[in-house]
Each structure stands twice: as C-alpha cells, then as structure tokens.
Amino acid sequence: MSIPISTLRQLLRGPFQRKSTVKHQLGLIPDSPDGKVWFRSSSSALTQGSAGGVLRGIFPEHSGPIPLHQQASGIDTVDRGFSCSARDTLLSSIQSTAEWNEHLSVTEPLRTRLSTMFNATDSWTSTFDHFADNFQARLCNGYELPCRVQDGSDCVTTEQANEVFRAGDWEWNYWWRTNANATQYIQLVEGLFIGEIVRKLEAVQQGKSDLVYSHNFVHDGDIGPILGALGIRSLRWPGMASNIAIEIWYVGLLLFLSYEF
Template identity: 25%
Template structure:
C-alpha cells in the first residue's frame, strides 16, 4: 500500500510539472480539450495527447522482450505464428541544420556484398565486396552545397554504433523468447525450435532499416551458416505497405487533404502551432523556413547521442532548450494522433483502411494460413518487419492503443497467434508488454474477435479503392 501511495504521489508531482511546462509554453491551448473549430469531425476514441516523458527512458531506448519478463499465454498454450514489427535503431540526422556537430558515431559499420546468380553458387569463385558510405563532409575542405553535410563518418540518416547494439539487443531478446529459451522448452506447437530458414524478413528500401534487419537477425540466429544467403524482401516504395504512406493512393491523399485543411483539428492542434514554433527556432538559429519536422529530426538525434543543443551562430547564449525539445515532442505526438487515428468518422476509418489496411491484410492472411497448418514447410513461423516510427505508430493507432507516445528507436510490436485447447488467441506486445487498447484485451484476445475488429480496415481491392497514380511519383 505504501509503495502504491508513493507511486501515486510521484505521478501527481510529475503531472503538475508537465502542466506547468505546458502552461509556460502555451501548450495548454493546443490540446484537444481546448476549444477549436471541428468542421463536424468528432473523434470518438481517446486522443488525449501523449505524456511528455524523459527522452532517454522511452524515445532513445525502447524496451525489449526477454526470457526474464516474458510468459506464455498459459501453461499449455502453444505458438502457431509470430510477427515482429520493429523500428530501426539509433541514427544520425536525415538532413543537416547548420551548425551541426561532428557525427563520428558510425565507424566500423560496413556491408558485405556477395554477387550470386539465382541458379549457381559463386561464393567460392568471386571475392566479397564491402559497401562503405562516404560522407562528403568527412575530411574534405570544400563547402559541399552550403554545408549540406557535416563532419564525421556518419552518412545522413545512417545507423549509428548505438543503433547497431540496440538491434542486436532486440535480436538476443527475441532469441531468448522464440528461438532458444534458456530452459530449453520450445513454445511452438510442434515442439521444435525455429532456425533461420523458418523466418521471413522484410524491410523498407532504406539503408538503416535494411541494416537493422541484418543485425537483428544475426543476433537472433547466431549459429546460422554465414555462407547461407538470407533473403530480405524489399518492395518499391510506391507499393510498400511498411511505409504506411499516401504514395500511390490518390483517394487517401484526397481524404488526408480534407482532414488537414484550414480550420480542422489538425490545423489547430498541430499545423498552426508547429509553424509558430518552427519560426521561433528559425529566429534562434538564424535560419529561414525550416519546417518543424526537420527540427524534430535534428533534436531527437542530438538528444539521443548527447549532442549539445544548437545555438545562434553569433550568440551562444541564445539556444534551443530542454523545454523546447519537450514542446516539439508533444506536438509530434499530436501529429501522429491526427495522422493515424482510426476511428471517429467514416473518413478516418477509410483512411486507415487505405493506409494500414494492406499491411493488416497481409498479416491476417498469413495468420489465417497458420490456423490451417502446423507444417514448417507450409508457412514461415516467424516474420520480421524492419520499418520506421510511423510503421509502429500506425499499427498501434489502428488498434486504438492506450500508449500514445512516439515509438522510439528499436520500438517493437510482436503479434502472436496461440493455440490453447480448442481455441486460438491473439496476443500483441509493445516493447515486450501486452498492448492495452480499446479494440480488445491484447493480453488474450480471441481470434474471432480480432478478425471481427479488423474487418472495417481490410481493403477488398486496394487498387480500385485507391485509384491510379503515375509510377514516377516519389517521396519528397
């Protein structure tokens, strides 16, 4: 009782501190319980903004599943299939905002390439090649495009050494649960332990997500044959469901344009204050027209690697502060809620179906196949998906998860399909813990109930529902 009282007092003190911060920065005027024009859109799900948390406790370092904290669905339950979606590890900024500190966190991270045709093994006849990215700002005296690149060995958006270790830690955690538990007892329905051949791996076509998938899988299966090729499936960005983007879907673009229009909740709670805050940062750093998204990228990367806050070039006492960073994180959480909330209006349900529906349909199709067969050859047991913060966020918002914090580096969602007696059950873990959500109890959600909840978000014909889009369109 004493422990609970102390925790409650600590939580209350923390809440008061956060409210004081929000009041001092004007954030109390930005939340959904403030008055604003809604244009008839009412979100019936809980969209209370995510709490402001210490970056290093959540964003910079996500928790992992582990043998010590994991427990089976029940003593007699057995696994049929597991899907693990994860964000890449810690990285360098995607773009430079002068003045940028030296980024020397990426040395020793190389990629070995082995040329091989589909019908013959050439591993003994040709050399292996190593891919190493060269940063034009490293050791060069020329000013590349007005400081586009920083000094150091990190390429834009590249996985850092810290990011590598995060993915290895996640891989070891998954190994201790699903592959080789220390007690030697397999959780799988046939009693066998999976090997690298039982895994299907997907990644977005981004170097840091591909490398994250490689480091995770190598830690998850440390005894795999180094000469045996492991396939990582990569799809064109226009049709890659892991990107959960608007690319290739004109109908989704049309919906989101309407939901983000002038006078909408998105405009009031995110777009307008984001523009205002970005202008403040421009003034502090003597910059011009830099959107808040770029400041968010730079500040999070700096924070997680203990880099100094940026200051005005001619006045080092005028700097971006910790309060500014918390303000940015709170606005970012607002952005994610209005971008991915899946309920409240027909338009939002349709947007979720078009954006996340294709990935959800793939997931359910594979889980459905596992309910009809337990053969290792008929379907992979483990599916690994290497994506981004938006991948994880979109999935959690589709499930109406209670945790609305921005998914941190190495954030992970495990979707488990269990056989327990005559029933099949779904359990979903976020960073190793059961997801608390409005849609179902994901500590033990019945398979039929899960299917029923997912129905409104499953596209019947995604091409027809989206319409056509020129293949030449790419991300900005």
C-alpha cells in the same frame, strides 16, 4: 571501430527477441535461418541497416547470408511506397480541420523560433515530424541538441525539445486515433500491409503455413496506423526501435491471438 548507439540498440534487440521466445521453451528461433523464419524490410537503407543489427543478434553464430525480402519501391506496401491521390487528399482534409488549425496556432511561437534558428522551409514546419525525428535521433545517439550554424551558442534547449515531442505526440494521435477520418486514413495508408499480416495469420490458423517466426522491419509511419487499427487508446509518436509483437498459438482446440507494443 565505433558503433552508433542506435545500431547497438538493434544489435542488443536481437538476443532479446531470441530469449523472449526461447525462455518459454517454444524453440521458435533456430540457430541458423531456415524455411520456418521469414524477414522483410522496406526498400529504405535505414530499415535494412536496422534489420542487419537485429538479425546479427538473433543469429550470433551464423556467418552466411540471410534472406531479407523487399518489395519494389514503387509498389511497396510499407513506407508509403505506392502513390495514392485519395490518401493525399484525405491527409490535406485532416490537416485543415479546426482542431489542426488550433494546434498550429498554439505551436506557432515554437515553430517560428525553430524555423528562424535553422532556416527551415514550410515543408519542415508544417508538422513536427522532422524536428522530432532529428532531435530524438541525436539524443538516442548520445549527441547534443543542434545549434544554429551562424551562432554556436544559439542551441535548442531541453525544454524546446520536450515541447516538440509533445506536439509530435499530439499530431500522431490525431492522425491515427482522434480525427473523424482516422479509420479511412489508416485503410488508405496501411490497409494493404495490414491485409498481408492478416493473411499470414490466417494461413497459420488454417495450417497452411510452416512459418513459426516472421519479422517485418518498417517505419514509424507504419507503426502508427497499425497501432491505430489495433485500437490503442492514446498514441504517442513511435520512438526508435519501437516494436509490435503479434502471437498466435493453440491451447488444446482453442486458438489465441495477442499483441503487445
């Protein structure tokens, strides 16, 4: 049986999550899932698969089912699960600025080249998200960069892939950090989910929650706005298996909250 490298990465991340807490002798993760741990994924099969890999690593000796909570796809607060005309209108405005148009102008030769190689439509070349996602997925899974179907010798070069990644990093930093409407855009895209996280932390602070470990399996499109809301100085496109860890604990009467990416 072969296991894709991306899935293997998630399988290895589970024991890391377990050891990272146990090594501090906190005993947060039990041997089997119970009412003190809580897991959620988006309605996407992709994140459900990621969750399966991580949970197998967190609970290596557990053989029964593990509850994985989801919201209905039409109202999911992650992965843009709900429709929002204000969000779409604001994105259109963000991608009509002088800065964005300059970005399109500078990257025009690369976008034209990739469009010709793969017969890509405008929806694929309006941003570098699709190309960056595809190229990174291939490289992370040990595959070669793609070649043109009509000519197997006409392939994406490492230099071109790096250009795509740099352009993608700029786009993500612009969406969630540097554009004038970044705060409002974060609120429209991720505000509901961020509110859910805040309420969970408040419940712990107020002694109203028995949860000691909560894990949400979401998407790069969720990681980006959360990092923007947390005030990251420079945001790169979140790679596969990116994680944000938020901790809350007491030392005496003092409450501490920290996060790391």
